[in-house]
Amino acid sequence: MKIKNICCIGAGYVGGPTMAVIAQKCPEINVTVVDINEKRIEAWNDEDVENIPIYEPGLSDVVSEARGRNLFFSTDVDAAIDQADMIFISVNTPTKTYGIGKGMAADLKYIELCARQIARVAKDDKIVVEKSTLPVRTAQALKNILDNTGNGVNYQILSNPEFLAEGTAVDDLMDPDRVLIGGDIDTEEGNEAVQALVDIYAHWIPEDKILTTNVWSSELSKLTANAFLAQRVSSINAMSELCEKTGADVSEVSKAVGMDSRIGSKFLKSSVGFGGSCFQKDILNLVYIAKSFGLNEVADYWHQVILMNDHQKKRFAANIVKTLFNTVSGKKIAFLGWAFKKDTNDTRESSAIYVADYLLNEQAEIVVYDPKVKKEQIYADLDYLNSRSEEENRQRVTVVNQPYEACQDAHAVAVLTEWDEFEGYDWQKIYDNMLKPAFLFDGRKLLDRKKKEEIGFEFYAIGS
Ligand SMILES: NC(=O)c1ccc[n+]([C@@H]2O[C@H](COP(=O)([O-])OP(=O)(O)OC[C@H]3O[C@@H](n4cnc5c(N)ncnc54)[C@H](O)[C@@H]3O)[C@@H](O)[C@H]2O)c1
Numbered sequence: 457m458k459i460k461n462i463c464c465i466g467a468g469y470v471g472g473p474t475m476a477v478i479a480q481k482c483p484e485i486n487v488t489v490v491d492i493n494e495k496r497i498e499a500w501n502d503e504d505v506e507n508i509p510i511y512e513p514g515l516s517d518v519v520s521e522a523r524g525r526n527l528f529f530s531t532d533v534d535a536a537i538d539q540a541d542m543i544f545i546s547v548n549t550p551t552k553t554y555g556i557g558k559g560m561a562a563d564l565k566y567i568e569l570c571a572r573q574i575a576r577v578a579k580d581d582k583i584v585v586e587k588s589t590l591p592v593r594t595a596q597a598l599k600n601i602l603d604n605t606g607n608g609v610n611y612q613i614l615s616n617p618e619f620l621a622e623g624t625a626v627d628d629l630m631d632p633d634r635v636l637i638g639g640d641i642d643t644e645e646g647n648e649a650v651q652a653l654v655d656i657y658a659h660w661i662p663e664d665k666i667l668t669t670n671v672w673s674s675e676l677s678k679l680t681a682n683a684f685l686a687q688r689v690s691s692i693n694a695m696s697e698l699c700e701k702t703g704a705d706v707s708e709v710s711k712a713v714g715m716d717s718r719i720g721s722k723f724l725k726s727s728v729g730f731g732g733s734c735f736q737k738d739i740l741n742l743v744y745i746a747k748s749f750g751l752n753e754v755a756d757y758w759h760q761v762i763l764m765n766d767h768q769k770k771r772f773a774a775n776i777v778k779t780l781f782n783t784v785s786g787k788k789i790a791f792l793g794w795a796f797k798k799d800t801n802d803t804r805e806s807s808a809i810y811v812a813d814y815l816l817n818e819q820a821e822i823v824v825y826d827p828k829v830k831k832e833q834i835y836a837d838l839d840y841l842n843s844r845s846e847e848e849n850r851q852r853v854t855v856v857n858q859p860y861e862a863c864q865d866a867h868a869v870a871v872l873t874e875w876d877e878f879e880g881y882d883w884q885k886i887y888d889n890m891l892k893p894a895f896l897f898d899g900r901k902l903l904d905r906k907k908k909e910e911i912g913f914e915f916y917a918i919g920s
């Protein structure tokens with residue numbers, strides 16, 4: 457079966473980059489990315505490709521090559537569903553904020569809406585691909601909705617979880633460690649659908665990296681991969697606190713440990729805690745699934761990864777207060793970085809938000825500089841926590857476009873994101889313009905301690 461038209465519902469951090477790369481690599485397939493968010497679609501269609509809504513290194517080049525040729529962004533969801541042979545669902549699946557499973561389970565309302573819309577519109581057979589990260593066995597629910605509310609057409613449901621990391625999305629999509637496709641591999645129709653998706657990826661990915669499994673293994677592998685990755689960060693962060701007490705240095709420990717080929721060197725960088733839209737949400741979802749099967753020990757085991765992460769953010773903030781003579785009230789703290797990691801404008805679950813909230817509760821004044829995050833986003837992140845009034849957030853937090861301005865007259869500077877440019881700043885100039893003693897807190901182990909101490913900074917870095 458040859459796919460001619462693809463529709464992707466959801467033009468976010470996954471739908472946008474993933475479809476741009478598929479369109480670039482498969483010029484004979486028309487790819488239409490649709491979203492109900494008009495502003496987002498408008499930005500994807502902006503004449504100036506630098507204004508697309510998602511910052512990812514290399515993404516604007518891919519979009520400008522394919523956009524208008526075989527890559528389209530639209531708000532006409534029905535038309536795109538109608539024309540497509542294959543429909544990717546790439547909508548958000550956040551943690552539930554209400555009702556049963558509040559604070560733990562994945563909220564599947566957007567997924568269900570997509571399924572109902574597909575069922576209503578589709579007039580011929582479709583392959584529906586789960587691209588969003590979903591609880592294991594969601595495909596069953598999708599199939600039920602499609603079969604029971606549809607127009608009698610046949611659906612094949614595939615699971616094709618996305619493993620890209622933000623900040624490296626384009627590289628990850630061009631050269632992934634693997635592509636995972638789950639389908640109904642016990643039937644001929646199921647195999648045909650799986651093969652149709654394999655054929656798309658095979659345009660640029662070696663077939664030995666394209667893994668096919670049953671649907672449930674595929675769905676669960678995505679949650680498992682994120683749980684393992686986040687667990688490594690929490691494990692090294694747990695060691696960072698012990699390092700600080702014992703004179704060990706967590707960078708040295710992680711290098712020594714990571715050189716064991718059985719352990720490996722990646723994802724052992726201690727930090728002010730992991731952020732991002734995925735790890736916390738997906739582990740909470742895993743914990744909820746385990747609990748719902750009565751597997752309490754399994755649930756508690758994974759939950760500890762989150763608790764450790766909460767502790768890491770809190771202790772970084774508490775250490776700032778303690779070091780600044782037990783009070784930050786009225787003191788100016790400069791934040792370098794707000795995004796949850798470098799090379800992205802995404803701030804979802806960024807540790808910076810929680811560190812700021814803690815310090816604001818201690819009546820600090822915060823000035824933020826981030827190379828890619830917009831002012832409105834920073835205020836929206838703080839307002840979302842509902843810790844204080846929106847007016848107070850705007851009074852006490854200032855957002856500037858220049859790092860030296862952020863650090864001017866500050867009592868302390870805190871590095872919250874590992875943007876490359878931070879180490880290259882004129883730190884002598886920053887020191888000269890700060891109040892003394894000038895405190896520097898490195899939450900990312902990015903800065904050279906020796907050089908900063910030579911300048912005169914009182915320097916604190918996670919894990920040493
Ligand atoms: N962000 C990542 O790095 C990443 C990586 C791998 C997997 N995932 C998973 O991919 C999924 C999407 O994540 P994201 O970061 O792209 O989310 P996102 O919030 O950036 O994008 C989702 C988009 O879906 C749109 N949408 C929601 N309901 C819709 C509907 N009914 N019709 C049309 N559009 C609708 C929203 O308006 C939004 O623009 C999630 O399940 C996430 O867990 C994310």
Ligand SMILES: O=c1ccn([C@@H]2O[C@H](COP(=O)(O)OP(=O)(O)O[C@H]3O[C@H](CO)[C@@H](O)[C@H](O)[C@H]3O)[C@@H](O)[C@H]2O)c(=O)[nH]1
Binds near residue numbers: 589618732734
């Ligand atoms: O050694 C490390 C590695 C990461 N982090 C932090 O962990 C968070 C997550 O980083 P990363 O995993 O690189 O970014 P994400 O975009 O959240 O990607 C994760 O989540 C995605 C969504 O499910 C998956 O697709 C990816 O495979 C998975 O890496 C960030 O705050 C990082 O700063 C560390 O503190 N130390």
